[in-house]
Amino acid sequence: MHELSLALNVLELVQEECLKAEAVHVAELVITAGTLSGVDEEALTACLVIAAKGTVLENARIIISRKTGTGFCTNCRSTFPMEDILTLCPECHQAPSRLLDGQDLQVESLMVE
């Protein structure tokens, strides 16, 4: 159900943008999801397709791209890329003490007609 509420948030944002741009239809929507956001891309796409019915987003091309997250290890003070939430520090194999990036979901671009 996490993806459905995210899809509704995205839809709301898209509708606001379309209103501002006086657009009647979205041709393409690009979303960036961090690898630490816990978002299931397939589920999110499916939810967006359902939520889009009868809105400006209906029949839009939906593209979800991944953005690699970043972790920080306070043990050895290294910063490293994290492909998922279980990635350990490559230097000392500790769990990262801090997540610096990759937990968010962003509307990257919107192509309207």
Ligand SMILES: [Zn+2]
């Ligand atoms: Zn470390």
